[in-house]
Amino acid sequence: MSEKPTVLLAGKNSIRRADFLAEHTETAFHFICCDATEEPDRFQEVLPEADILVGGGRVKVPASNRLKLYQIPFTGYDWITAADLPKGVLFCNTHEHETTIAEHILAGMLEFQTGLMRDTHPMMVEKSFNGRSISAGPMHREMRGCTVGIVGYGHIGREVARRCKAFDMKVLAVSRTVRDEGDLVDTYWTVADGLDRLCAESDFVIVCAPLDDVTRGMIGAAQFKLMKSDAVICNVGRGEVIDEAALYEALSSKRIRGGIIDVWYTYPSKDDPNPWPSRFPFQKLDNVILSPHNSAWTEPMTTRRWSFVAKQLDRFATGEQLENICFEGEG
Numbered sequence: 001m002s003e004k005p006t007v008l009l010a011g012k013n014s015i016r017r018a019d020f021l022a023e024h025t026e027t028a029f030h031f032i033c034c035d036a037t038e039e040p041d042r043f044q045e046v047l048p049e050a051d052i053l054v055g056g057g058r059v060k061v062p063a064s065n066r067l068k069l070y071q072i073p074f075t076g077y078d079w080i081t082a083a084d085l086p087k088g089v090l091f092c093n094t095h096e097h098e099t100t101i102a103e104h105i106l107a108g109m110l111e112f113q114t115g116l117m118r119d120t121h122p123m124m125v126e127k128s129f130n131g132r133s134i135s136a137g138p139m140h141r142e143m144r145g146c147t148v149g150i151v152g153y154g155h156i157g158r159e160v161a162r163r164c165k166a167f168d169m170k171v172l173a174v175s176r177t178v179r180d181e182g183d184l185v186d187t188y189w190t191v192a193d194g195l196d197r198l199c200a201e202s203d204f205v206i207v208c209a210p211l212d213d214v215t216r217g218m219i220g221a222a223q224f225k226l227m228k229s230d231a232v233i234c235n236v237g238r239g240e241v242i243d244e245a246a247l248y249e250a251l252s253s254k255r256i257r258g259g260i261i262d263v264w265y266t267y268p269s270k271d272d273p274n275p276w277p278s279r280f281p282f283q284k285l286d287n288v289i290l291s292p293h294n295s296a297w298t299e300p301m302t303t304r305r306w307s308f309v310a311k312q313l314d315r316f317a318t319g320e321q322l323e324n325i326c327f328e329g330e331g
Contacts, residue, residue: 005051006049007032008032008046010055011035011057014033014054014056017073032046032049054071057079067089068088069089070085070090070092072092076093084331087330090322090325091329095155096301096304098159101156102156104236112258113140113141143164144167144169145168148160148171149174149201150206151206151218151219152237154175171186174191174193178190191218199227203231207235210237211237216240217241218242220243224246232259239264263293264293
């Protein structure tokens with residue numbers, strides 16, 4: 001590429017990483033910073049100048065433009081389709097969150113098995129031994145020997161499987177296509193062939209599937225009816241992959257033992273900056289561990305992501321094969 005490529009950093013998170021990208025790229029780029037939300041008119045003015053757009057959000061790209069790459073610094077892209085981008089524009093995402101989310105999931109699973117932070121520690125602080133000897137009283141559970149079922153086996157699912165194997169657990173998985181995962185997965189099905197069986201056999205059902213027309217509501221009342229009464233469900237994919245009403249009914253009625261929920265049905269907005277995450281009162285249940293879609297949010301994870309973006313920019317500039325291509329624009 002003869003002239004300096006122009007990178008448009010759109011949005012607060014991208015703008016904050018301008019210096020990082022300048023320091024971690026080997027190519028001399030021209031960076032333009034513009035928050036499309038705060039400066040929509042200016043954004044439309046500078047967008048035609050960009051070879052690369054880095055940010056997140058559906059954008060209207062004019063017919064006369066130089067854009068060749070739309071790189072999002074995160075993973076999920078259920079908010080955009082190929083029709084939203086001009087023909088030939090490559091849309092790529094970024095991972096690097098999988099190990100962090102897997103740690104979050106395992107922490108929740110361990111808590112459901114041991115009750116350490118919600119039961120044992122509070123009792124010890126308040127009542128010491130509480131009249132029990134060290135070999136009497138309530139017993140807690142183990143991870144060893146349990147079965148974990150992973151719905152949507154990809155980057156996150158693989159890291160969950162690795163950690164569960166370290167606990168001597170059996171691993172089941174379903175996804176659109178079946179891949180050879182060696183000793184990580186004991187039984188692997190397509191969704192059509194194995195989802196119901198996975199739900200019926202698993203002690204922990206971990207939902208990592210992305211949201212699309214096929215996965216929306218794929219875990220519903222029928223699947224909860226198949227689950228063990230002491231099963232625990234975890235969702236780190238997208239809220240709507242699990243039917244909202246069916247999830248609340250299964251947890252509130254104690255149809256299943258519990259839930260570890262990180263992704264939701266209602267999110268903060270300008271009109272309502274702090275809503276409850278569902279139309280149902282999950283926050284009142286005593287058998288759930290709730291988190292505000294932050295299972296991946298660590299400083300090392302964000303550094304890994306922006307390091308990937310920097311390398312992706314260099315790949316673009318030198319004509320190397322881009323990574324994590326999700327689709328090509330068809331608009």
